[in-house]
Amino acid sequence: MKKRILPILAVLSISLTLLAGCTKKVDSEDAISSYIKAYIYSEETDTLQKAFAEKEMDLAKEDKENFTTSLKEQFKLGADYDKKLDDLYQVYQTNLKKNTKFSTKILHEKSDKATVEVTVSGLKELNLDNLEEEISQKIAANPDLIKEDLSEEDAQKVINQLAFDIYSEKIKANTETKEPIKLSISLKENPDDKNAWVIQNENDIFKELSDAFGV
Known part of the structure; x- marks a missing residue:
């Protein structure tokens, strides 16, 4: 019986190896959409990990902490303001998700690089x-x-x-939006993971996205 099972296991092992090797990158348009949903709207998305080989993070918690800590330091507020800050963060997130929008369009895409155009209608600055x-x-x-x-x-x-x-x-x-802004985002293959993307000049792109969304 063991002699019959071993060849079957070998075939299964080869099949799984071949399937793993055939894994494709996430479509560049979906990759950018997942990036924006995660880092602008603080929405968890499985696609983000697949698209950019990102580690799992509690983005909503991190964003909230950054928001509240920043305001605490700016206005020198004590712990008695924690509830007000929490409530304000919820209002801020609701306004952001309700009153902003974006769309994506692939300008060109190859197996190892792509360019995606993002059109953002963001909130006007305070x-x-x-x-x-x-x-x-x-x-x-x-x-x-x-x-x-x-x-x-x-x-x-x-x-x-x-x-x-x-x-x-x-x-x-703050519910009023400004004129739509177009951004061009370039992606290239992750040198450490050929099934993932990296955003070129990511720090600059993130700042442009934040400014476009008014966050």
Whole structure:
């Protein structure tokens, strides 16, 4: 019986090896779509790992941490603002997914390289030009916010909190989109994995995508 099983196992092993060798890259258009969904919208996608040989990551958690940590540092907020920051992140994500969109188009594709055009309709940038004036208006309307006996440190804390409140209002109202922007993204075969892609000049491309989406 063992003599009969061994040849069968050998054939199965060869077949599996051949199938593994025939694995194809993810279509370049699908690869770029998965990249945008993952790194702009923080959506988990199996295609991302296949397309770019990426390790599994909790992108939503990472994005949320970056968002909240950045605002905490910018406005010098304490732990008592954690709930507000969490709520603001949810609003931000909802607006981003609801009010932005993108489309992809293959310009040319070969087995080892491709160029994909991405058209993005992103959110308009927040207008923070009048932030100081808006803070002054809030203080003028509520003079008790900064009393005469308040220390300089505590007064600055009130100002930071007012700035954050104004910033939050702007994020919540940020649903207006700008004119579509076209980007050209070049891919090449991953030298360490011929079944995966790498994005050429990825840091520059990611910045262009972020700017286009308004994030």
